[in-house]
Amino acid sequence: MIIAFWISLFLVFYTFFGYGIVLYVLVKLRVAIKGKRKIPDNGGNWPTVTLIVAAYNEQDYIIDKINNTLQLNYPKDRISFIFVTDGSNDKTPDLIATYPQIKLMHRPERSGKIAAVHRAMKEVTSEVAIFTDANTFLNKDSMLNIARHYADPSVGAVSGEKRVSIEDVADATAGEGFYWKYESKLKTWDSELYSVVGAAGELFSVRTSLYIPVEPDTILDDFMISMLIAEKGYRIVYEPMAYATETGSENVKEELKRKVRIAAGGIQSIVRLKALMNPFKQFTLTFQYISHRVLRWTVTPFLMILAYILNLLIVTEGGAPIYLALLGCQTMFYGASLMGWLLETRQIKIKILFIPYYFCMMNYAVLAGQLRYIKGSQSAAWEKSKRR
DSSP: OHHHHHHHHHHHHIIIIIHHHHHHHHHHHHHHHHOOOOOOOOTTOOOOEEEEEEOSSOTTTHHHHHHHHHTOOSOGGGEEEEEEOTTOOSSHHHHHTTOTTEEEEOOSSOOOHHHHHHHHHTTOOSSEEEEEETTOEEOTTHHHHHHGGGGSTTEEEEEEEEEEEOTTOOSTTHHHHHHHHHHHHHHHHHHHHSOOSSOOTTEEEEEGGGOOOOOTTOSSHHHHHHHHHHHTTOEEEEEEEEEEEEEOBSSHHHHHHHHHHHHHHHHHHHHHTGGGGOTTTSHHHHHHHIIIIIHHHTTHHHHHHHHHHHHHHHHHTTOOHHHHHHHHHHHHHHHHHHHHHHHHHTTOOOGGGHHHHHHHHHHHHHHHHHHHHHHTOOOSSOOOOOBO
C-alpha cells in the first residue's frame, strides 16, 4: 500500500510539475552541448502561405477578425485568405462576401470544422497552410514569425502561442490564463529539446505537402493533424512571437464543456496515434508525448484519487508523521477547491481559490471526457463554448 501510494503521488507530481523540471534540465544540457536552436535565415525568400479560417455563426466577431487578418504583415503577393463558413445561418457569410481579398467557401449544411478544413485544403496551392480560429486575433508579425521556420527542411509544422486575456476576470476561469502561461513555457522547452507535442487550433501551420486529412469524426483535429506530421519524423516548432489572443470562457460551466471535449478528443487521439507510443522509433518524441499528453489524459486523475485514499488508509493504520502531513496538504488543497466551487455558485469571488478550483475542474473534465468517449457521445461538430 505504501509503495502504491508513493508511485501514485510521484506520477501525479511528475505529470504536472516534475516533467517541467526534467524538461528544463534536459534543455539546459542540450544547449550546453549543442547550443541553442537557431531560426534559419530564409534570405528574404518567403514561402507562399494561405491563411484558413473556419467560422461558424461568428457574425459578432467576423468583421474584427477580417480587419485583423488584412492588417497582417506579409508580402502581399505571397499570401492568400480562405474563410469557410459551412453551416452558418447568421450573417457571417454575407459579411465575408463584401471583402474581395478573401475567398469565401460556404455550404448551408454543417458537417463540422474538420470537414470544412479538408474542403478548404483542396483549394490550397501554397507551400504553407496556416489555420486560425474566427474569434482569435493575431499579432501583426505572426505570419512572418511562423513562415521563417520553414527554411529548415526538418520542420513540418509550426504552432503559435495561445494567449487568454484575463484582465478584469474575477472568477475561476482566470485559472485558464494561468494554465496557458505555464503550458506556453512547457511548449517552449519542448520545442527547444526536440518537438512540440501537438498544436493548438487557435494558430498553427503545416507544410501543405505533409497535410494528411484526418477522419471526419476527429475531435481534436489540430492535434491529430500536427502529430501525424511529427509521426513522419518532422519537428513541430513552437513560436511564441506568433500569438492568437482570445478572451476566457464566459464562465466555469463553459470552460468545463470545452475541457470535457478536449479530454474526449485526447483519448481518441491516443487510440489513433499508437505508433507514437513506441520508444524505439522516435525516443525523444515518445518521451515528450507520454510525459506531456498521455499521462494527463489517461491515468493521472485516477492516481490523484488513489493517492488520497491510500494516504488516508496509511494514516488510519498509524503511518509515520510524514503521511499525516501529506494527508493534511492534500485535504487542504481539495478543500480549497471545494470551497472555490461553493463560493462560485454563490457568486463570491476569492482569487486564492482560483488555481486549486481550476486544477480540480480540469482533472474532473478528463474523467468526464473519458466517459463521453467510451459512450461515443462526443460529436466532432460540437457546440462551441461561449467566450467573454
